[in-house]
Amino acid sequence: MENNVIEQVFGKDVFNDEVMQAKLPKDVYKSWKKTLESGADLDIEIANVVAHAMKEWALEHGATHYTHWFQPMTGVTAEKHDSFLSPASESKPVLEFSGKELIKGEPDASSFPSGGLRATFEARGYTAWDCTSPAFLQEDAAGVTLCIPTAFCSYTGEALDKKTPLLRSMEAISKQAVRIVKLFGMDDVKKVSCSVGPEQEYFLVDRDKYLQRKDLIFTGRTLFGASAPKGQELDDHYFGAIKERIASFMKDLNIELWKLGILSKTQHNEVAPAQHEMAPIFTTANISTDHNQLVMEIMKKVAKRHNLECLLHEKPFAGVNGSGKHNNWSIVTDTGVNLLDPGKKPHENKIFLLFLASIIKAVDENAELLRLSASNPGNDHRLGANEAPPAIISIFLGEQLEDVVEQIVRGDVSSSIQGSKLDTGVHVLPVLKKDATDRNRTSPFAFTGNKFEFRMLGSSMSIAGANFVLNTIVADTLQQFADELEKADDFNKAVKEVIKKNITEHQRVIFNGDGYSDEWVAEAEKRGLPNVKSMVEAVPYLVTDKTVELFERQNVLSKAELESRAEINYENYSKTINIEAKTMIDMAGKQFIPAVISYVTSLADSVNTVTAACAAADVSVQTELLTKCSSLLAKAQKALANLEKVTAEAAEKEEGQEQALFFKNTVFVAMEELRAPIDELEMIVDQDFWPVPSYGDLLFEV
């Protein structure tokens, strides 16, 4: 019998544990595993043998090149390809790949953002093998390449990428969580890791139409566009039947992902027309981060095969939902215990409650940092805009845990609400057991059974940032708890006290109501919760004394590294808005204004021709349109001139915070002022004159 396609392709292009076991000498495999499990330094002898096996496997699969695959601060992945050809070879090719080449690479790093950490003349940057994430093969027109996941740092060891702080944060949280679980007698636990399952939203549009819009090409979002007559109001797209063209894209996508060992599990249509979602099964945070980068790249690649374009921007279309990424996160021991699993009786589960308290405290104390970790210029369109969680960080616990929390605060803990039966009233349907808690889709940070779901992330972002912040802030509260508990005389009493004290002190961050409502904004303000409205306003929190101390204490980022990241954030914001502004200037000046002039001229011609033919004819429609279009045209021209002026002014500002603020407060506003009259014109100008596909064409004709 023919095997199922998943069985045939799964992990085919990955140098995974199974392949290593088969290819490596037994003793090498064993010491390799030990290194991996203990997190100890890698022996070069072992690396040499692994490199050899990796090369042999890659060659068998047709690879000609290898690359250190890394994740610089641009947010996309980078690679520099070297062939396996050895320099020693003269007549006959010798294909070589040593342990040294496996563990260390040196791409010229001068053109990657470093936020001042490295002057361009000090170009050295190193990539170091992340041996915890398996190597894989990628095939494109250039052939097959062996990709080695790596971290990227400067000559002096500073992190220049998204991966390094993530790996450091995983060590930090492991160290502190192990201290805690040991206190509870779980002596066999040596390591604790964070599991992450990111749900990825995206749009698919027809590629021919996409190529007719410079805004989509240059910025990933539409900078102009009147709403289509239909939007998402009928809720008929959400979980709706998947169109055939999309289904065949999804089928291809799954196969490509499965080949790379990516556990693509769920797929469905999302809220907005042309919007979809893919969710993988969760895995360790760094692997999940690598996988999510691959998911985004492969979505784009596979889409093109179907003459589609995959839009990962957070807000490709105004007026319909944008795309986010839900980061499902939990803490699991190497013995397989999920420390965020409340069990049947959460009120009695001390270890769970202690971890819960540490998370509540960490989130409350570092809300601004979490908010920043979910910020990029695109996500500014979503957070707080009634489709994504508000910019206010709060925690949803659900009925059952909220009740336990109330009991803890009151000081008499005695019970946990249990899930009841769900009776549909139809006899042929089974009676289902209800979860103890319903879902709340409006919360930015929600407990969902045995994990937290951080829902603020933008669809195009690397998930590394959110996870290293989460790991680091929780590591820090766990450290404080461990310090206190290790010296307690009466451990049980001390645990109860730590839980009660911290939950009581940080209860204000818990909110189970509707996060989209105006009442919540007012209520949050009363509770003293921060409401940081934009990315640019969130950046300063990266370099406060409090943050620097916290990140240095946990050895995740140094002051210099944090400062560089703040600079990169400002730079990224300014550059993004600058490109958007310039694209608008280009489209308005070269496409929309000329199109409207042609239309207005045709109206004027019509008035002249009609009245010449019949002096008594009624040309009021043409005249009315002519007047209206001309007035909007003048408005657009004025707004265009203003946008040109302020964009030029922005270039003169001092780089960093000042420039970013100017882009946000002045240039962005001028962009909106240009968009308004043009969108209005789109509604009245004859569609034959309109130079780009409309929202209706893009969203409904896939």
Ligand code: ADP
């Ligand atoms: P929903 O859309 O209702 O949130 P999905 O099934 O789309 O649910 O997504 C749930 C995500 O959470 C999946 O990626 C899943 O792998 C992940 N997940 C489930 N359990 C855990 C866990 N313990 N730790 C981390 N992620 C998890």
Ligand code: MG
């Ligand atoms: Mg979800």
